Amino acid sequence: MRILLIEDDTVLGAAVRDQIAGDGQSVDWVTRLDAATEALSGTGYDLMLLDLMLPDGRGIPFLRVLRARGDVTPVIILTALDQISDRIEGLNAGADDYMVKPFDLAELSARIGSVARRYAGNPNPIITHGGLEVDLAARSVLREGRPVTLTAREWALFEAFLQRPGQLLSKAQLEDKLYAFGSEVESNTIEVHVSRLRKKLGAGVIETERGLGYRLGAG
Numbered sequence: 001m002r003i004l005l006i007e008d009d010t011v012l013g014a015a016v017r018d019q020i021a022g023d024g025q026s027v028d029w030v031t032r033l034d035a036a037t038e039a040l041s042g043t044g045y046d047l048m049l050l051d052l053m054l055p056d057g058r059g060i061p062f063l064r065v066l067r068a069r070g071d072v073t074p075v076i077i078l079t080a081l082d083q084i085s086d087r088i089e090g091l092n093a094g095a096d097d098y099m100v101k102p103f104d105l106a107e108l109s110a111r112i113g114s115v116a117r118r119y120a121g122n123p124n125p126i127i128t129h130g131g132l133e134v135d136l137a138a139r140s141v142l143r144e145g146r147p148v149t150l151t152a153r154e155w156a157l158f159e160a161f162l163q164r165p166g167q168l169l170s171k172a173q174l175e176d177k178l179y180a181f182g183s184e185v186e187s188n189t190i191e192v193h194v195s196r197l198r199k200k201l202g203a204g205v206i207e208t209e210r211g212l213g214y215r216l217g218a219g
Contacts, residue, residue: 001046001116001159002026002176006036007078008054012101016049016078019105020112023139024152024159026179033057040066043176045073047116052079052090060093067094074115078103113137120163127162130218132201134162141201148200153178157193161206161216170213190214 003020007013008031020027028043030036033056039045052059063075076097077090087098096115099108117123117136125137133142139155141148150158160169160177174190194206194214207217 001112001156002028002043003112004036004039004043004045004048004073005029006033006049006054006059007031007051009051012078015105016108019109022152023109023112024156025112026156026177031055033059033062036062040071040073046177047074047076047112049112050075050077050095052077052081052086060089063090063093063095074119076108076111076115078108110137116163129162129216130202130205132205136162143201150197150200154193154197154200157190158197158201158205161214165216168209168213168215174214 003025005013005016005020005027007016007029010031013029013031017027017029028039028045030039031054033054050059050063059077059079063077066073066075075095076099077095078099078101079086079090080101082100090098096118097111099111113125113136114123117125125135127134127136131144133145134140136159139150141150141158156178157174160174171190178189178193194208197206198204204217207215209215
């Protein structure tokens with residue numbers, strides 16, 4: 001997934017960024033709402049983490065504007081505001097979840113996964129695909145009952161296909177899932193990871209549409 005983090009606390013922001021990156025996700029971190037607006041105008045995000053008190057405004061009106069214009073990007077609010085009325089306001093504005101600071105980073109990872117699965121249409125973390133059994137919450141794969149070890153980037157790429165079964169994904173779309181803005185992208189990165197996934201999970205797990213992109217295969 002590619003995640004937009006909007007958080008002005010540099011210590012917390014760095015910790016959250018590192019946690020998400022360690023999970024194999026791509027994260028863009030901004031500290032102001034105007035920078036968030038600019039990022040959203042040029043990039044499609046799978047999820048947004050939104051602080052409510054930012055240097056140039058409050059997160060709730062920002063979220064209401066997003067929802068009013070039809071933006072359905074999943075949003076998890078991260079805030080020190082812990083009153084029930086604050087939570088109700090955030091959820092009613094269109095947030096999908098609400099976490100009060102300080103929070104456990106492992107719990108944040110779990111909530112990100114839970115919200116992402118709901119938007120993908122299957123809240124069940126256990127799915128089967130051909131001879132594969134995939135635990136989305138534990139980020140683990142069994143092939144014919146035997147565990148398969150995937151690197152963080154291999155997992156992120158495989159997860160992108162699982163979330164869009166049958167959909168053709170271009171090389172550029174897949175690169176967006178793996179890299180934050182400002183990161184250097186190697187020209188053959190996607191091809192290398194696809195090749196490794198095929199060796200680990202089966203030659204038919206990812207199909208190639210030459211010149212167009214890749215899609216999830218039968219396994």
